[in-house]
Amino acid sequence: xxxxxxxxxxxxxxxxxxxxxxxxxxxxxxxxIVQKQVRFASAGDVDTAVAAAAKAFGDWGQSSxxxxxxxxxxxxxxxxxxxxxxxxxxxxxxxxxxxxxxxEIARGLEVVEFACSLPHLTKGAFSEQVSTDVDVYTLKQxxxxxxxISPFNFPAMVPMWFFPIAIATGNTVVLKPSEKDPSAANxxxxxxxxxxLPAGVFNVVHGDKEAVDALLVHPDVASISFVGxxxxxxxxxxxxxxxxxxxxxxxxxxxxxxxLPDADLDLVADAAVNAGFGSAGERCMAISxxxxxxxxxxPLIEKITERMATLKTGDGRRSCDxxxxxxxxxxxxxxxxxDQASTDGATVVVDGRDVEVDGEPDGFWLGPTLxxxxxxxxxxxxxxxxxxxxxxxxxxxxxxxxxxxNSGPYGNGTAIxxxxxxxxxxxxxxxxxxMVGVNVPIPVPVAYHSFGGWKGSLFGDAKxxxxxxVEFFTREKAVTARWLDxxxxxxxxxxxxxx
Ligand SMILES: NC(=O)c1ccc[n+]([C@@H]2O[C@H](COP(=O)([O-])OP(=O)(O)OC[C@H]3O[C@@H](n4cnc5c(N)ncnc54)[C@H](O)[C@@H]3O)[C@@H](O)[C@H]2O)c1
Numbered sequence: 001x002x003x004x005x006x007x008x009x010x011x012x013x014x015x016x017x018x019x020x021x022x023x024x025x026x027x028x029x030x031x032x033i034v035q036k037q038v039r040f041a042s043a044g045d046v047d048t049a050v051a052a053a054a055k056a057f058g059d060w061g062q063s064s065x066x067x068x069x070x071x072x073x074x075x076x077x078x079x080x081x082x083x084x085x086x087x088x089x090x091x092x093x094x095x096x097x098x099x100x101x102x103x104e105i106a107r108g109l110e111v112v113e114f115a116c117s118l119p120h121l122t123k124g125a126f127s128e129q130v131s132t133d134v135d136v137y138t139l140k141q142x143x144x145x146x147x148x149i150s151p152f153n154f155p156a157m158v159p160m161w162f163f164p165i166a167i168a169t170g171n172t173v174v175l176k177p178s179e180k181d182p183s184a185a186n187x188x189x190x191x192x193x194x195x196x197l198p199a200g201v202f203n204v205v206h207g208d209k210e211a212v213d214a215l216l217v218h219p220d221v222a223s224i225s226f227v228g229x230x231x232x233x234x235x236x237x238x239x240x241x242x243x244x245x246x247x248x249x250x251x252x253x254x255x256x257x258x259x260l261p262d263a264d265l266d267l268v269a270d271a272a273v274n275a276g277f278g279s280a281g282e283r284c285m286a287i288s289x290x291x292x293x294x295x296x297x298x299p300l301i302e303k304i305t306e307r308m309a310t311l312k313t314g315d316g317r318r319s320c321d322x323x324x325x326x327x328x329x330x331x332x333x334x335x336x337x338x339d340q341a342s343t344d345g346a347t348v349v350v351d352g353r354d355v356e357v358d359g360e361p362d363g364f365w366l367g368p369t370l371x372x373x374x375x376x377x378x379x380x381x382x383x384x385x386x387x388x389x390x391x392x393x394x395x396x397x398x399x400x401x402x403x404x405x406n407s408g409p410y411g412n413g414t415a416i417x418x419x420x421x422x423x424x425x426x427x428x429x430x431x432x433x434x435m436v437g438v439n440v441p442i443p444v445p446v447a448y449h450s451f452g453g454w455k456g457s458l459f460g461d462a463k464x465x466x467x468x469x470v471e472f473f474t475r476e477k478a479v480t481a482r483w484l485d486x487x488x489x490x491x492x493x494x495x496x497x498x499x
Contacts, residue, residue: 007038007182009045009206010189012052013199018045020207024179029095029324030315032362038182040207046174046214049203053145053172054220056200061142061170068119072168074195076112079188083109086156086187088317093181094155095323095364097316100279108160110447111465115164118470127478139477142170143246144222146473147215149236150185151228152178152326153282153386159185161451161464162225163202166473167192171222172201176215180326182206216240223472226250227284227464229384230410230456237459248462248472250452252384253412256289257441258401258427260418261296267439268417269303275415275441276390277311277368280322281334284457285413285435285442288385289374290392291401297394301372304390305349313355313367324364325387331364334387337380341371341391344378352388376404384410398423406432411454415441434458 006023008015020042025034041049060068079086087101096104127137146166150158155177163173177185185204192202205211215221216239223246226236233251240247257275259268268290275287292300314320325331335353342348348371355367366388374381374391381391395401405414415437416427424438434453437443445451445466452463462472 005036007036007186007206009039009041009049010186010202010204011045011049012203013193015186016045016048018042018048018205020045020210022207024206024208026093026180026182027327028092029326030317030360030363032328032360032364035092038179038206040179041176041205041211041214043210043214046205046211046218049174049205050145050215050218050220052200053174053203056198057142057144057172060172060198060201061144063170065119068168068170069116071192071196072112072116072119072164075164075192075197076109076116078191078195079105079109079112082191086184089183089187090156090181091316091323093183094152094326095316096279097320097323100323101316104154104157107444108157111160112164114447114465115168118165118168130480133484134480134482136478136480139479140474141477143473143475144171145220146171146173147218147221147224148173148175149212149215149224149226149228150175150177152180153279153284155181155184156188158227159188161227162469163188165465165469167197167201169470169473171473174203174205174215174221176205176207176211179206179208212236213239216245217243221245223247224249225464225472228252233459234456241460246462246472247460248464248468249459250284250464251457251459252386252410253284253453253457254289254382254384254408254410255285255287255413255415256291256401256405257287257415257417257437258291258395258398258405259293259296259300260398260416260420260423261293262419263296263417264419265296265300265303268300269307271415271417271441272304272390273307273311273368277308277322277388280325280366281388282326282386283442285444286386287415287441288389288391289381290390291395291404292392293397293401294394297372297392301349301370301392304370308350308368308370311368313365314357315360315363322368322388325366326364328364330387331366334385334389335366337383337385337389338369338371340378341374341380344375344380346374346378346380346391347372382408398427402427402430406430409456412457413437413443413453415439415443434463
């Protein structure tokens, strides 16, 4: 941060004002006030960042396994010891409660720990000796300069899905975080520098479509990792691939949980409330729709409502369960679905627009909201709302529930709640989604499994982190080598030095 309270880019190992003339407002969403500005990169600024990353790739792409591992372990130690600072930044700019911020960082740290073990994977593999003087083997190499474009809802964790793995495998990075809560990206870049990362390996440019477009068409950017809404994911995938890049693009979601009559309704109610209202519903794995079999819908709604009455909405820096939404516009849009529900003939059971937060009248508040009897033709059912609005749709049984889930445009996460092992096993095979929970509402793979959905929730085949992440950021080369007699000026087989 500079004297004028404007957040700079981070290019070639330090802050940079760049040449772009536009800035954006960064709000404190619990107070409803602008707390700082962020610079918006011009195409020229993106070019400067890519040039720094391309130059740094010359050394970093050739650096030893030991060198990369040293930096990753140092980053892990620093992040672990200073994660409280990062949590404060997340809560101040995003609004999530501090415990959610701590949870976000913990999940990011798991990927960092996974990445610490990755540099050795770039050593390739011995394949076979095909004759006395010829070996065939593979090299695994980094792809080059990688672009990462991230959304507002997890400003630390989503970048950490990508940059630790990219950097550990020898790539250099230009990250374009969300302009709504951008400071976490600079904080992490500075920490990587403190961990010993050379200048230019990790760059951050801020901004909007102009910066994203500059990355998508830049000839020196080898790959793009994107996370955000489905229309932008599709645009990024199509534009990036048209410009010859590897692209992984994770999109939006509309996650259902199917509740069969034999389910434990207390477990279901706890799960629905946690997964529906955690992080104010601004999660790609949030449960948005409860598909309840008719016979248990009323008692289930009663249990969910009881639990909702205990939730406290407020400033995430104080003791509460749910913070504000990210912007006034987003809060207003989410709140408009409550009117839409009434227009479409649904029953609003709990109206979050009534929430009052002591001492913070201007925050972007919307309390937990529950809507019953939502018609499946309503936009409340079909749109990704991305806020604390939980819909109940009553179904006749498993077949109707499955059909509703599978006919939707998204396929991120989904869950079934039942004591019937046969139904659960059928569901995990028959449902069209990338992540499936059985008596668990938000299935979140651990760091060494990959994360990503199906259909409109993922463009391109590469999911985030885990084995997909390693494959995405590396490419393989098969080498056939004839070992000449050194006395004839052939290969030097001396022990290699670490750079
Ligand atoms: N699938 C997942 O794993 C996952 C994870 C987190 C969030 N998400 C999704 O992200 C969305 C919420 O985040 P958001 O509102 O920041 O998403 P968004 O699509 O509005 O923005 C994502 C990124 O794209 C940039 N962007 C926005 N409009 C653009 C345009 N017209 N052209 C080029 N770039 C543009 C933004 O600056 C940001 O960096 C939700 O849809 C949520 O489901 C998905």
